Amino acid sequence: MGKFSECIKAYVNPCDTSIDLGIIVDTSDTYTVLLSGMQSVKRYVLIVDVGDSIVIPNDINGSYVYQMQILKKDGILLNDTCYTLETVLTLGSENAVTPIPNPIKTIPCSIQVLISKTPDTSVTITLCNGDIIQYEYPSGNTLTILDADGVPYLAGKKINMPVFIADTVNQEVIYSEVTGILDNTALGGFNAVSLVTVEAKLPL
Numbered sequence: 001m002g003k004f005s006e007c008i009k010a011y012v013n014p015c016d017t018s019i020d021l022g023i024i025v026d027t028s029d030t031y032t033v034l035l036s037g038m039q040s041v042k043r044y045v046l047i048v049d050v051g052d053s054i055v056i057p058n059d060i061n062g063s064y065v066y067q068m069q070i071l072k073k074d075g076i077l078l079n080d081t082c083y084t085l086e087t088v089l090t091l092g093s094e095n096a097v098t099p100i101p102n103p104i105k106t107i108p109c110s111i112q113v114l115i116s117k118t119p120d121t122s123v124t125i126t127l128c129n130g131d132i133i134q135y136e137y138p139s140g141n142t143l144t145i146l147d148a149d150g151v152p153y154l155a156g157k158k159i160n161m162p163v164f165i166a167d168t169v170n171q172e173v174i175y176s177e178v179t180g181i182l183d184n185t186a187l188g189g190f191n192a193v194s195l196v197t198v199e200a201k202l203p204l
Contacts, residue, residue: 037066154180164197
């Protein structure tokens with residue numbers, strides 16, 4: 001799990017029976033929530049419909065800080081972030097606290113990878129936010145940029161369109177924010193040897 005300092009901070013009322021941070025899903029699927037704290041990890045498996053929010057039982061101890069991660073069915077971290085849960089008690093008719101997550105700090109980055117005839121997956125580059133991705137990829141109709149662990153790096157991230165291929169603007173590339181896959185089938189795919197450049201705001 002990521003370090004607590006890298007997570008979005010949210011506030012939870014210890015008197016509430018459930019935890020709902022207003023995290024809306026864009027795909028109907030099975031999601032796994034991991035709640036880590038007090039030297040243990042609690043696991044909740046939820047079936048959530050598109051447009052609904054992730055809600056789990058409020059099983060946290062009011063005097064302890066917890067970390068929450070939400071994983072999609074394929075194991076990818078939802079929204080590419082985690083949440084630090086702290087408790088705040090308020091008095092009122094409903095005794096509820098509206099979560100106040102900190103905004104995610106981002107930085108504009110150029111992501112440039114190489115389409116190679118003989119890609120070497122051991123070659124990596126460090127992006128402007130410090131993340132490490134694989135640099136070389138094979139030819140094909142689609143391109144999935146991977147991090148150093150082989151996980152789709154762009155999944156859950158917004159990018160700026162269009163995409164540049166060999167310094168040429170390509171308006172035909174289709175991007176899936178859910179999977180992080182770039183699709184250039186319309187213009188014959190991504191072919192060696194060429195550089196592909198994607199502009200995006202990446203989390204710090």
